[in-house]
Amino acid sequence: MVGLFTGVEGIDADDDLSADSYCVVGAGPSGLATSRALTRFDIPHVVYEKHADVGGIWDIDNPGSPMYQSAHFISSKWTSGFTGFPMPEEFADYPHHTQILSYLRAFATAFNLRRHMVFNAEVERIEPIGGRWRVTLKDGRTAWHRGVICANGVTWLAALPTWPGSFTGEIRHSVSYRSPAEFEGKRVLIVGLGNSGADIACDAARHAASAAVSVRRGYHFLPKHVYGWPVDVHFRRPDLLPAAVKAMDLRAGIFAITGDTSRFGMPKPDHEFGQAHPLLNTQLLHHLGHGDIEIRPDIECLDGQTVVFKDGSRLEVDLLLAATGYQVKAPYLDDSLFQLKGLRTMQYMNVFNRTHHELFTVGSAEVAAGIYPLIEQMAHLLASHLNDRLRRPKAARAFEIYKQQDEFDPRGGKHFVESDRHANYVDLVSYSAHTEALCQQFDWPMDILSEAV
16 A cells, blocks of 8 residues: 555646545445455455455444444345345344354455455545545545445434423434443333334333333334244245245234234324335234333423423433434535435435446445345446446446436335335335346456345
């Protein structure tokens, strides 16, 4: 990496050849998948990682990570690995966060990806100047690149709501939560019931003086195991199932485990199954059934130590922990460059900026499945096109025209509930089919998709 950083304001003959390489921001799952895809095509790139090693959010010791002690992967190891690099047999069906970190670091080692990386290099600002992109690090160093790939992930910048009134207790976002010891002796209210919120609520049920959850809507629950197998295997990898299990009625099995959750105080869902992210947490039903957690509606206002809910009920609370999601953005880019419509990214295939041909995103999406196969498809599309930009300019121009005209909807035409969480939802089946079609149309390799599609 000698000579990578120029420390000057413009490009001249003495500048490093990094100006002909691509900048990748982040060495978490998205950055790793991107680096492998670029390496496969021999595309020069530099990965900037603000921490000391790869792993991103999965290193609980990384400042700003949303990881907590009880966190496990929400999809199973059977459907979540990168192509050609399955998760180890000895991993649990739903690996602990420490196992995911070890998997990501083993992935980086197996494909020799650290040679492309600069660690302890937090990106402060990226801006287009004179046909190249200037990257400024927080320590003041600068470098120049041909293009930029935003792979920083979507769970770093907390979205903390505000409520009318004032509160004399403690308000925090769940990004700061680490250990159930934080709940000891406290009356805790969790706001929001995504999968992380449900995990944390279960921690509170076991350790807090009292635990409640405020929800806006009901959820469709899925058990993590049905007929002894992870539920996502039934949907994504039925080839793994014994014949006797394949013959069973999956929906009947699910209902037999979860039943009508309104019995436990949950609101009935206001949407059909598949129109919102399901809740994979039957531990929560266990605690509801035992009276360890109570369900409350949305918050109306705050009044001293009391939270007032929209049904008029009141609850005294010591700690209000907001599991209310994250902002989807690249904070080092001007907002006009990172194209959004509301909170929804407007990049074609959630990857290609429609205005700036050398600006891309990988991983800015949500999916009701293991996200690594989706990330890998994004990285493969990107690397295939960048290979064309470097070596087949006519094909690259054809795609750049096509991306302006193609009206493919990553949601696959499906209706999802209107919420921040679902603004960037992707239907994996539709996305995979369109990825394959693009590879055929533009003569891009398809072998990497054999396991991901």
